[in-house]
Amino acid sequence: MREEYQELIDEVTALLGTPATLENRDFGLIAFGAHGGDGDDGGEDPVFLTDPVRARSILQRRSTARVRAWFESFGITRAVAPVRIPPDPSAGVLRGRICVPVRHGGALLGYIWLLDDGALELTDPRLADVRAAADRIGALLAAEARAGARRGELLYTLITAAPGRRAAEVELAGELGALATGPLTVVAVVPWGEEDGDAAGSPPAFGRGISGAVAACMVPGAGASPPKSGGALAVLVRLLSLGGLDPARAAAERLLRSPHADGRGGGREAGAGAAAGIGAPCEGLSGVPGAWRQALSAARAARAERRLGPVARWDRIGPYRMLTSLTTSPGGLSDDTPGGSAAALPDASVRALLEPGRRELARTAEVFLDCAGQAGRTATALGIHRQTLYYRLARVEQLTGLDLDDGEDRLLLHMALKTARLLRS
Numbered sequence: 001m002r003e004e005y006q007e008l009i010d011e012v013t014a015l016l017g018t019p020a021t022l023e024n025r026d027f028g029l030i031a032f033g034a035h036g037g038d039g040d041d042g043g044e045d046p047v048f049l050t051d052p053v054r055a056r057s058i059l060q061r062r063s064t065a066r067v068r069a070w071f072e073s074f075g076i077t078r079a080v081a082p083v084r085i086p087p088d089p090s091a092g093v094l095r096g097r098i099c100v101p102v103r104h105g106g107a108l109l110g111y112i113w114l115l116d117d118g119a120l121e122l123t124d125p126r127l128a129d130v131r132a133a134a135d136r137i138g139a140l141l142a143a144e145a146r147a148g149a150r151r152g153e154l155l156y157t158l159i160t161a162a163p164g165r166r167a168a169e170v171e172l173a174g175e176l177g178a179l180a181t182g183p184l185t186v187v188a189v190v191p192w193g194e195e196d197g198d199a200a201g202s203p204p205a206f207g208r209g210i211s212g213a214v215a216a217c218m219v220p221g222a223g224a225s226p227p228k229s230g231g232a233l234a235v236l237v238r239l240l241s242l243g244g245l246d247p248a249r250a251a252a253e254r255l256l257r258s259p260h261a262d263g264r265g266g267g268r269e270a271g272a273g274a275a276a277g278i279g280a281p282c283e284g285l286s287g288v289p290g291a292w293r294q295a296l297s298a299a300r301a302a303r304a305e306r307r308l309g310p311v312a313r314w315d316r317i318g319p320y321r322m323l324t325s326l327t328t329s330p331g332g333l334s335d336d337t338p339g340g341s342a343a344a345l346p347d348a349s350v351r352a353l354l355e356p357g358r359r360e361l362a363r364t365a366e367v368f369l370d371c372a373g374q375a376g377r378t379a380t381a382l383g384i385h386r387q388t389l390y391y392r393l394a395r396v397e398q399l400t401g402l403d404l405d406d407g408e409d410r411l412l413l414h415m416a417l418k419t420a421r422l423l424r425s
Contacts, residue, residue: 004140005031008133012112015126021113022102022137025077026259027068030110065259067092076101077108082122082131098122100130104138109145112137151175152217155236158285159186159292160219169285172215179214182283183239187252188295189276190303192218192233193260210254212237212247222296232299233260234292242281245313252276252311275302275309297324303425304418323419350416352399361399362417364392369414373404 005022012020013033020033074085076099083099096117102110112134114120120127154175157168173180210216215236222232233255237248253276255261261274277298279291294314301320302309308317317324353362364382368389371377379389393404402409 002031005137008137009033009112012114012130012133015129016114016120018120019115020130022110023113024110024141025108027071027111068259071099074099076111082127084116084118084122087117098127100127100134102134102138102141104135104142107142109138109141147175148216151215155215155234155288156217156219159217159234159289161289173285176214176285179238180285182287183242183281184214184283184285184288184291185237185239185245185248185281186279186288186291186295187235187237187248187255187276188222188279188292188299189233189235189252189255189261189274190222190231190296190299191261191274192231210235210251212239212251214238232296234295236288239281242283245278245281248278249311252278256310273303275299276311277302278311278313280314293325297321300324300422300425304422319415319418320422323415323422326419347412347416349400349402350413350420353396354416354420358399361392361396362420364389365396365413366417366421368393368404369410369417373410 009020009022009031010033022030022032024030070088070093071085074083076083076085079099079101080103081101083101085093085097085099087093087096095115098114098116098120100112100114101108102112112130114130151172154168154172156162157164158172162168213235217234218231219234220231235251235255237251239245239247256274256276277295277300279294279298282288282291297320298308298312298314298317301317301324302312304320308320314321352358353365364378367381368375368378371381375386375389379386382389396402396413397404400413402413404410404413
């Protein structure tokens with residue numbers, strides 16, 4: 001359908017002689033019309049070069065939260081007819097615009113933007129043709145959304161081991177055609193805020209415009225410790241080869257810029273605390289459930305250890321590959337959800353160390369073990385004197401009953417501290 005969107009926007013651009021841009025309702029770029037310079041010299045479009053908002057939209061494929069809020073202040077989310085928006089240099093909007101809402105069945109699906117400084121009257125009969133193009137685009141977006149919704153439902157069934165998993169795999173293979181044979185992987189984003197009406201398996205509205213994404217769904221409660229509103233986002237991504245995860249990383253980075261990547265359903269340019277994980281490549285849909293669990297584990301690890309993120313690959317999260325497997329159920333939900341396993345609880349010997357008033361001691365022990373028990377490196381990393389370090393380590397031994405000269409006790413303490421970090425994320 002991408003070509004159809006581009007053809008319609010090119011028609012609008014030619015009709016009015018002014019650049020037209022098509023964005024979805026989350027201001028994600030779908031198509032834009034070319035517009036020549038002042039002559040036939042082949043120069044760059046001066047409008048493109050002098051309007052930062054349009055440049056950002058085309059180059060980065062979306063606008064900032066501030067610009068989005070400014071445009072929405074003109075009532076475009078409720079409008080059914082074209083809306084004129086004046087320039088505002090302080091917002092980076094150096095040229096005025098006319099916004100033509102794209103709707104279908106009363107639902108807002110996107111916007112056609114026309115660069116204009118007042119030369120085009122809202123009564124111009126040509127705008128009727130633009131509105132007709134918007135209606136055609138709305139029908140296409142609605143059809144695409146229905147297809148995406150079904151793919152999302154099938155992906156949800158496939159990755160969460162819901163009833164009908166085998167049937168879902170077969171149907172999804174039919175939906176994807178040749179893409180179903182791979183190579184594929186899954187990207188997980190945690191936390192992901194729910195949009196109005198979102199439910200298990202529903203695809204996010206942003207979905208169009210994520211290069212390489214072939215299916216997406218919400219997995220409520222996944223990756224949350226303790227469970228919060230929202231959950232995780234799962235996106236099935238096609239790869240160019242089994243050895244190349246670049247398309248998945250690009251998709252993950254784009255997703256983290258979404259206003260929904262903060263667990264609250266919007267409001268910030270990038271989600272504070274949000275992280276993305278990428279599973280191992282797989283051939284065919286049978287490997288997708290495993291890639292989802294790996295991606296979710298990598299996202300949780302990136303939230304627990306910020307040095308791993310904000311985008312983490314499963315094969316590069318070290319010991320968290322094991323720790324996340326102990327705290328995640330097969331369906332991808334955290335084991336501290338109702339009905340979860342007790343495996344996620346800290347070992348009894350370290351619970352006293354994990355009390356809120358002893359976080360400094362716990363951090364000291366974790367850094368000491370991260371530094372392979374080397375006192376000099378630990379003291380330097382913490383910025384404390386060695387004697388202070390020895391005192392704290394003695395307190396750790398008193399509280400836990402563990403011997404830091406014993407290899408198994410060190411292993412137990414290290415795993416318990418890392419698990420606690422994971423569950424706090």
